[in-house]
Amino acid sequence: MSFGDPNNPYGPPQGQQPGYPPQAPQAPQGQPGYGYPQGQPPQQPGYGYPQGQPAYPGFPGGNVMPIEMPGLMKTARVLLFILAGFQLLFGIIAGIAVGAAQDVSNGVGSGDATDTLAGLGFLIAALMVALGALSIFLGVKFKNGGSGIRITTIVYASLMIIGGLVNTINGGGGSATFGGLISLAIAGIILGSMVNSAASTWFNRPRY
Numbered sequence: 001m002s003f004g005d006p007n008n009p010y011g012p013p014q015g016q017q018p019g020y021p022p023q024a025p026q027a028p029q030g031q032p033g034y035g036y037p038q039g040q041p042p043q044q045p046g047y048g049y050p051q052g053q054p055a056y057p058g059f060p061g062g063n064v065m066p067i068e069m070p071g072l073m074k075t076a077r078v079l080l081f082i083l084a085g086f087q088l089l090f091g092i093i094a095g096i097a098v099g100a101a102q103d104v105s106n107g108v109g110s111g112d113a114t115d116t117l118a119g120l121g122f123l124i125a126a127l128m129v130a131l132g133a134l135s136i137f138l139g140v141k142f143k144n145g146g147s148g149i150r151i152t153t154i155v156y157a158s159l160m161i162i163g164g165l166v167n168t169i170n171g172g173g174g175s176a177t178f179g180g181l182i183s184l185a186i187a188g189i190i191l192g193s194m195v196n197s198a199a200s201t202w203f204n205r206p207r208y
Helices: 071-107 112-141 147-170 175-194 197-203
Strands: none
Touching: 071 112, 071 147, 071 175, 071 197, 112 147, 147 175, 147 197
């Protein structure tokens, strides 16, 4: 019996040299687990992000997390809204009071001095309403505003401090003094919140 006999059923297949082990079976194309390079296990499907894709969409690098508004900024924002409420309320009350006083004075005869005072009263009322609107605008812009909002808030708070000092000194211990003290305290906290490093970091943060 010879291994070279092609009719021998116990011999190796034709074209294959005896004494050599058969080749390792190859996995069908597309099935994992076979044929990957040595030392590199197959990737588990469903884990990780594709190469080059950030972990957080919209933030380059995949490791940039959204910055949360610092506590001082939140406090200053709330105080701006509170200050706006006082300003709008005072402006509306002042306008109503001046209008009522002008109606009474017209009934008993009015002069140039009365008209001047009425005009000054309406101007103050309109100014307070405008300041209230500005306070609301600045508070809303704290979320997405840049360094311009910060600078405007610093200037605004500084002017409010000056106004609060004037009202406190010239109020004579009445309601003007009380209002001046409240305005002074609120504006001082807002100004202090705007001139620290946390405010600079927040308003100069990158936006995507």
